[in-house]
Amino acid sequence: MPRTLMPLLLQWRARLVPEALGLGWMPFFTLGYLAFLFLPFVLGWFGDARGGWVGPAREVLGPTLLSIAVFLPLYFAAYRLEDTGTRLCMVAIAAIGYALFPVNPFANAYIIYAIAFAATLGRSLWPQLAWTFAILAGLLLETLLLDYPVFVFLITLLVSVGVFFGNYQFAISTRKRAELKLSHDEVRRLATVAERERIGRDLHDLLGHTLSLVALKSDLAAKLLQRGDSPEAREAAQREIAEVSRVARDALAQVRTAVTGIRAAGFAAELVSARLLLDSDGIAFDTAIARGALDGGVLSPAVESALALTLREAITNLQRHARARTARVELALEWGEVVLRVSDDGRGGAVVPGNGLTGMRERIEALDGQLRIETPKGKGTRIEARLPLAMPVGGDAGDEAAQAVRA
Structure with a gap:
């Protein structure tokens, strides 16, 4: 055609x-x-x-x-x-x-x-x-x-019974799939809300006391400078200003650490969403996550985001096209790299690059990573994404933190 x-x-x-x-x-x-x-x-x-x-x-x-x-x-x-x-x-x-x-x-x-x-x-x-x-x-x-002849009605009756219960079961299955999709969407929404609440609590805990201390020491330095030009007053003011600078840098480091851990919850949420999506189609789902791989600070925000989106695209394609019975997701730490593997036992065959696969590859390669797709016909599909663990170099800390929050 x-x-x-x-x-x-x-x-x-x-x-x-x-x-x-x-x-x-x-x-x-x-x-x-x-x-x-x-x-x-x-x-x-x-x-x-x-x-x-x-x-x-x-x-x-x-x-x-x-x-x-x-x-x-x-x-x-x-x-x-x-x-x-x-x-x-x-x-x-x-x-x-x-x-x-x-x-x-x-x-x-x-x-x-x-x-x-x-x-x-x-x-x-x-x-x-x-x-x-x-x-x-x-x-x-x-x-x-x-x-x-009565057999005209009897034949109609037999066929009607089969058609009725076949359609009835199909309608029930369709409704269950729709309800599972709503549950899937609700899990994502709740995960987003919970993440926002966690970010708010973390930033409040990190910055509330620190900003109060910065304001207090700034006021103290201003009062010391108003006392006059005595060497003691100037030295005391310089000490307070230096302390303000140190506290600010410590606060920035804490914010960067907190922001680095924000996206880890996103990958965990994608795992939950993947399980719900595949369970709705009767596909057995298994995971193997390396110890500590999702701890804050292990994955940079950019790397974690790329892995989460790669997982989402791979699971979506698996559910739509693979006709698989089982699927497995692995996240491993190997020699300075994080490796995501998504495999299934579906029909495999030739892969036609679309917007999803193209975006997946571009996202991984933009972070100096590698994406490999193996899909032998009749033997399922295996997607492997490798990314370096090192944080990207370049840009000041403030811009980096802001970009992570926006992600």
Whole structure:
């Protein structure tokens, strides 16, 4: 398929079926069941094999095509509307089946479509079953009134039961994935809030006393200078000013130490987010973090940030594309380097560089690191990022601290 055609198809698909439902092409594949509506033409080839309960093919074609023209807008509207709208579409689809049934007994396909939507209405099973029984009861009554063979209804019943519970379980799984995603987002939000609170407490504890001391000694130095030009006063003032300078430098060093540890919590939060994301897809997740690797001062803010973002991108790609059953994250300290490894047992295969992988590589190489991706087909994917532990050289301490806080 030409590359320029696929984006157009995806855009067209998104207009008909919301991407948020996560159904992909499945709603389009299930339209294949409409082929059953044309079985009267097949039966017509066998003459008396129709048993007298299927009308002539030429009398079936017109109403059948008209029913499809009415059905398709209702079908796609049911995916885009909320509960009440979906319920109305479901009833309308069932009505199409009832209306076509006297002409085309294979209109029971519309009944199955209606029951498929009934399984997705609301969260309670009993109202969904009530709609299903009502729709099937209408079909049974019409089958008896038209004197059709009972096996027509029985076949519809068997297929409807399978479709109903299949869609019901799929709807439950979809809701659970959505709830897990909300939990995933909530964990990140709470981690951010907790980190802000921790930063506020640390800065208050570090700077509250220090700034009070600086203000006190600055006032004392000013008073000493106001006493006159005596050598004793000048020496005392110089001592206080020197003490102010020392206290300020100590405070700056403490702030830099505190800021260095801020981003370590970010990597830990990414690990928690990765576990939640993969657990929602039933992927077993294992971690191996070197002792002390996330202690404050071990990783520079820039290095820790690059590792956290690399982990996020790798886990996102794994969840979307790998089709893996297990995944593992390792963070090791090796010979002056920190090494992040993310591996899975998925399908592997050729990697098409996109914005995510390109950004990952640029982020690592900008810090004099190396990124290696191994993805043999059928043997999973292994991503390894190596970064030096040394702090970047250049820029004054104030700028460095400010940049770390902004990160």
